[in-house]
Amino acid sequence: QKEVEQDPGPLSVPEGAIVSLNCTYSNSAFQYFMWYRQYSRKGPELLMYTYSSGNKEDGRFTAQVDKSSKYISLFIRDSQPSDSATYLCAMSAVGFNKFYFGSGTKLNVKP
Amino acid sequence: GAVVSQHPSRVICKSGTSVKIECRSLDFQATTMFWYRQFPKQSLMLMATSNEGSKATYEQGVEKDKFLINHASLTLSTLTVTSAHPEDSSFYICSANPGYLSTNEKLFFGSGTQLSVL
Numbered sequence: 001q002k003e004v005e006q007d008p009g010p011l012s013v014p015e016g017a018i019v020s021l022n023c024t025y026s027n028s029a030f031q032y033f034m035w036y037r038q039y040s041r042k043g044p045e046l047l048m049y050t051y052s053s054g055n056k057e058d059g060r061f062t063a064q065v066d067k068s069s070k071y072i073s074l075f076i077r078d079s080q081p082s083d084s085a086t087y088l089c090a091m092s093a094v095g096f097n098k099f100y101f102g103s104g105t106k107l108n109v110k111p
Numbered sequence: 112g113a114v115v116s117q118h119p120s121r122v123i124c125k126s127g128t129s130v131k132i133e134c135r136s137l138d139f140q141a142t143t144m145f146w147y148r149q150f151p152k153q154s155l156m157l158m159a160t161s162n163e164g165s166k167a168t169y170e171q172g173v174e175k176d177k178f179l180i181n182h183a184s185l186t187l188s189t190l191t192v193t194s195a196h197p198e199d200s201s202f203y204i205c206s207a208n209p210g211y212l213s214t215n216e217k218l219f220f221g222s223g224t225q226l227s228v229l
Contacts, residue, residue: 032217034217034218036220041202041223041225042222042223043115043117043204043206043220043221043222043223044155044204044220045220046217046218046219046220049217088154088155090218092218097143097160097168098145098157098160099145099218101154101155102154103153103154104154106152
């Protein structure tokens, strides 16, 4: 079983839609949760960071962490064509010497 | 957010030559840097963890003599692909953690290097 599972998509939505991206994980020790956006042939860009459980909002983006279910989500409101990219979830914990990534979900927002 | 600079962004080389990729943390010190490889439409594959002042830790299946990593300072790590072959063609990305090894809160990435070996 992979440490982090993420639906690869592709996910295609119309402009203005609410997008929900999700990851599940198996290691209950994970405490730090991140979402990255990666455009083609570019390095991933950190979008959201959350420590432990709860919600965090930044503009059109909301990150949720449910540690009891080992489930994290990224919501994008009023999606724009410029949001079209691959979204990667990542997680880690104190004492871990690496980060664990999902496989990435490719999102396409149609004008 | 913290800035990680990676250079070059693209390199084309002949088979058998060596290529060096640099990764710099511009506004923070990075005790640990990570090197990833990414194939088209696939996720990041961790190659090695670079620790300042010590030997890198390589993931299983990654040839340490093929992919030489040097982390000589708190702001610079280099990856050298030695005797490159066409199968080494890939997108290489570095990342750095602005914290101590035990505080894996955030990870910032360089812009990546597309290596093409002819």
